[in-house]
Amino acid sequence: MKAIPEKKITMFAVNDSFPYVLIVDDKGEEIISKFNSRGDGAIAIRSGMSYMVQSRKEGIIDTPEISISNATVVRMIFDQHYGWDMASRMNYNDQIVILDEKKNIIAVIYDYRHFVS
Numbered sequence: 001m002k003a004i005p006e007k008k009i010t011m012f013a014v015n016d017s018f019p020y021v022l023i024v025d026d027k028g029e030e031i032i033s034k035f036n037s038r039g040d041g042a043i044a045i046r047s048g049m050s051y052m053v054q055s056r057k058e059g060i061i062d063t064p065e066i067s068i069s070n071a072t073v074v075r076m077i078f079d080q081h082y083g084w085d086m087a088s089r090m091n092y093n094d095q096i097v098i099l100d101e102k103k104n105i106i107a108v109i110y111d112y113r114h115f116v117s
Contacts, residue, residue, distance in 0.1 A: 004031055004073040011098065011107065013063040021063065021109055023073060023098075031073060032096060041111035046104070070101035083117075090115040 008026040021043060023032040043063060044051040054063065078093040096109040 002075045006070050006072060006101075007031070008067070008069045009071045009073065009098070010065060010067045011063075012065040032075060041109070044108045046106050066107070068098065068100055068106060071106070072099045072103070073097075074099070086117055088117050
C-alpha cells in the first residue's frame with residue numbers, strides 16, 4: 001500500500017496502443033502511471049452525485065483531464081499465487097483511490113486479473 005497525501009495532481013488518459021491513466025503532480029513529475037492493458041480494469045470518476053464508469057473492455061479511455069488540489073492518492077496492490085506448475089492460481093488486484101481535501105472519493109482505478117492453469 002502506498003499513500004501520497006495532500007498534493008496538487010492532474011489525472012488524464014493517454015490513448016496510444018495501450019490506454020492508461022497518468023497522474024502527475026504540479027511539478028509535472030509522474031506519481032502513478034496505471035496501465036489498463038491486461039485484466040479486467042476500469043475507472044470510475046465522480047460526476048455530481050454519481051460516477052462515470054469506463055471499462056478497459058471498451059478499448060479507449062475517454063476521461064477528461066482532472067486537476068485536484070490537496071488530493072490524497074492511495075494505491076493498494078494485492079497479489080497471490082498458489083499451487084505448483086500446471087496446477088496453479090494467480091490473483092492480482094491493483095487499486096488506486098483519489099480523494100479530495102474533504103476525503104470524498106473523486107476517482108477509483110482498478111485492474112483485476114485471475115489466472116487458473
